[in-house]
Amino acid sequence: MPGPLRPPSRRQGVSRGGLIEIQGPDGSRQIPTFTCCHCNGVFVVPAGATEMGFCGRCHARECVRCAKRLNGRCLPFEKTLRRYEQRQAFLRATG
């Protein structure tokens, strides 16, 4: 039986994501993060990749909430942003 779907590795062109660095009295710790390609939220990369979605069109990682909400569809964040900007511009123009 095949295992859970894992996102492609860095060599396959997936972004390196982000990095959290916590420095305290007990030393420093680094935690990898990823930015969801559909909502632009920043999430800690889970230990098991099964808790994270992957969009084949964006070729990027998506959060679980977007994976459930979009259910396989692709709505890039920049497209959402453009729609929002156009709507705000329209509302301003119409008073």
Place this chain on the structure above:
Amino acid sequence: MSLYSVQGTQTTASKTALTIVSASTIRPRLLAFNLSQSGTVSTDAGFEIQVKRFTAAGTTTAVTPAAVDSGDPAAVFTAGSNATVEPTYTSNTTLRDVVVNPRSTFRWVALEQRDEIILPATASNGVGFFLNVLGGATSVVVDATVME
């Protein structure tokens, strides 16, 4: 593309420490931010910062974005610290919710362009660093790097 550094502080819970306000002509990008605190730590209880989007900027003390390259022009986006009137936050847009031990510093950095937090090209819209819980901190300091 120019890089700017902005800082904000807050000493009261349920108030915003730093706002980054976009303009209609640009899409600023948040590249990195640092969370720390100054002053004597009272307890080990953590302070909580929520990074959220807003649609109205509220009232803050103006912060002039400092260009990382001194040859760059003044920033188009604006920033504010220590909000007295809170921005109008959009529900379900919390980009990060972080609890930090006041004896520690927290830093987040996007390693690639695809992972930056993008602000819309709409006036008065932007991202705020909301101090939800003060904990044992005295004065929370937020330092952000923004590209436009």
